Amino acid sequence: MAEKVAAGCARPTGGPVGEEVHEETEQKQNTVKEERSMIMVGQKAPDFTAPGYQKGEFVNIKLSDYLGKWVLLCFYPGDFTFV
Amino acid sequence: MSIDSMFVHKMWNEDELEKMVDGGVPFPMLSDAGGKVGKVYGVFDENAGVEARGRFIIDPDGVVQGYEVLTPPVGRNVNETFRQVQAFQLVRETKGAEATPSGWKPGKKTLKPGINLVGKVWKEWTTDMAFDE
Incomplete structure (x- = not known):
């Protein structure tokens, strides 16, 4: 039966149930290591494109289109996450 | 930016944010489905599948001047973010001739780094200047 979950700022997530395959786990950890890159102050911000919503319209944004302007790029855990 | 779709962004803006901010979020x-951008910026939590509260200040040349990353339950200080942007703008306008000491905010004294300032900061800056009045 469904279990009640308290609403917090960190979103609860699920995952596959059952025994983990050891090989796969190792592989995954390696991938994560490769993908993790540290942002350095004084270095270029990695460029990206992303779809989004702005003032009643769906838009596509490219970071490098904002060259010449100051940009505040903010990440957050999810819409409706309280704080 | 979050892992939510632009559809959810629309509903959050219309259902809640417009009630806090006149006209909604400007x-x-x-939308960062799968956290692809968040991974590159080092703010994507693989286990939770969401992004931390990361905030990056990017200058007109596309260079990251500063960042801050918080776990989900603590909100940001927008005034501090603006203060940092104003400080970076001042440094940029003076082409690095002026620097902003600890506690600086607009209207407060800046420092002019150079050979004559070496060992003389104590004459120009006191610890009480690190705090708001």
């Missing part, structure tokens, strides 16, 4: 609310 800037783009970006």
